[in-house]
Amino acid sequence: MQANQIDRRSWFKTMLGPAALAMFNAQRTDAAAIGPNDKLKVSKLETFVLKSSWVFVKISTDAGIVGWGEMLKDDAKACAAGALEVANYLVGQDPRMVAHHWQAIHRGAFYRGGPIKTAIQSGIDQALWDITGKAYGVPVYKLMGGPTRQQIRVYGQVDAKTGVNAIKVGPRGTRTPFKHNEGQKMVDEVAERFKALRDKYGSGVDIGIDFHGAVQPTTALSLMKALEPYRPWFFEEIVQALNVDVMADLAQKTHIPLATGERIFLKWGFREILEKRAAMILQPDVCYAGGITELRLIAGMAESYFAPLAPHNPNGPCSLAASLQVAASIPNFLIQERGDAEHDLLAKPLPAVRNGHRPIPTEPGLGITIDENKLRAQVGEPRPYLTQYDPEDGSVVDW
Numbered sequence: 001m002q003a004n005q006i007d008r009r010s011w012f013k014t015m016l017g018p019a020a021l022a023m024f025n026a027q028r029t030d031a032a033a034i035g036p037n038d039k040l041k042v043s044k045l046e047t048f049v050l051k052s053s054w055v056f057v058k059i060s061t062d063a064g065i066v067g068w069g070e071m072l073k074d075d076a077k078a079c080a081a082g083a084l085e086v087a088n089y090l091v092g093q094d095p096r097m098v099a100h101h102w103q104a105i106h107r108g109a110f111y112r113g114g115p116i117k118t119a120i121q122s123g124i125d126q127a128l129w130d131i132t133g134k135a136y137g138v139p140v141y142k143l144m145g146g147p148t149r150q151q152i153r154v155y156g157q158v159d160a161k162t163g164v165n166a167i168k169v170g171p172r173g174t175r176t177p178f179k180h181n182e183g184q185k186m187v188d189e190v191a192e193r194f195k196a197l198r199d200k201y202g203s204g205v206d207i208g209i210d211f212h213g214a215v216q217p218t219t220a221l222s223l224m225k226a227l228e229p230y231r232p233w234f235f236e237e238i239v240q241a242l243n244v245d246v247m248a249d250l251a252q253k254t255h256i257p258l259a260t261g262e263r264i265f266l267k268w269g270f271r272e273i274l275e276k277r278a279a280m281i282l283q284p285d286v287c288y289a290g291g292i293t294e295l296r297l298i299a300g301m302a303e304s305y306f307a308p309l310a311p312h313n314p315n316g317p318c319s320l321a322a323s324l325q326v327a328a329s330i331p332n333f334l335i336q337e338r339g340d341a342e343h344d345l346l347a348k349p350l351p352a353v354r355n356g357h358r359p360i361p362t363e364p365g366l367g368i369t370i371d372e373n374k375l376r377a378q379v380g381e382p383r384p385y386l387t388q389y390d391p392e393d394g395s396v397v398d399w
């Protein structure tokens with residue numbers, strides 16, 4: 001218990017008696033770890049690379065409050081090393097100045113952006129919001145004017161128990177690499193497979209299809225046309241996002257909305273997507289695109305184009321929890337990827353998915369408690385992401 005709480009309680013007890021104290025206690029529902037104006041400083045920054053390739057950053061403070069965040073799993077070791085360098089700036093600072101630290105970490109560097117630096121910034125931003133929410137005793141969305149909704153729609157596995165009725169599939173159902181340019185046989189097979197899914201589920205299940213940037217533009221257009229009759233929910237990453245004009249050209253050729261964002265970074269990356277009308281569903285990743293701070297701003301930019309967010313999430317519990325905080329803070333939220341995932345790194349599970357929706361977390365900060373013993377038990381050499389080759393001629397292909 002903090003000094004100011006003791007003082008207030010003593011005052012109530014002395015001046016108004018035990019009944020008033022009981023009322024005072026009943027009104028307090030927060031779990032603030034310190035007073036709102038108490039001093040708080042970052043004391044330590046640590047990183048953990050897991051065998052799954054998930055990479056975590058833990059920020060400690062002199063008041064004992066800790067915050068957790070996640071970074072880019074494809075470059076886990078680089079992110080872990082880079083985040084430690086940010087400690088030179090962050091240790092000794094008040095962690096609650098989250099927006100200021102975002103600016104300092106981003107604009108303090110001469111070379112900015114890119115997947116690794118932005119992922120480092122993203123994980124640190126999540127951890128700082130986690131600390132700030134815990135310091136004030138509220139979930140992050142309450143610091144952002146939320147909640148903006150009562151529950152959060154998720155997609156993952158269609159399941160009668162959870163009520164999830166939205167899924168995403170790959171063209172083939174496996175990650176078998178495509179050839180550089182595929183022919184009609186592949187297009188027919190993909191369309192047949194998707195048709196079977198549509199026949200199975202009817203129109204009651206939303207089915208997105210993720211090309212994973214693994215097909216070339218000419219093949220992508222053939223696929224889009226072949227799939228249109230079966231009413232995909234969206235086409236995701238129809239081509240690599242490195243040339244946004246190509247995606248924008250293809251977007252003009254279909255009535256199915258394009259989705260992209262997991263390989264787009266910062267507000268400047270999403271600015272181009274929006275301005276060129278390259279996609280109508282944005283999928284920024286809270287671990288890659290700049291953290292909670294940046295996703296909220298990207299959502300604001302998207303709102304001006306009437307475009308919703310469906311945050312990307314192939315990661316662990318901080319990724320999901322931070323995404324849920326964003327979902328509860330913005331008006332233009334569509335659905336959360338892998339929002340139905342359960343995570344064994346938590347001290348207590350998230351509230352269960354019902355009717356296809358995850359309840360909004362109510363606990364302070366990100367709303368989760370990482371079980372550090374469980375997390376440390378999974379530390380190890382991260383799973384590698386290997387180059388993919390054309391199965392027939394051995395050339396390097398996208399995957």
Ligand SMILES: [Mg+2]
Nearest residue numbers: 210236237262
């Ligand atoms: Mg994807």
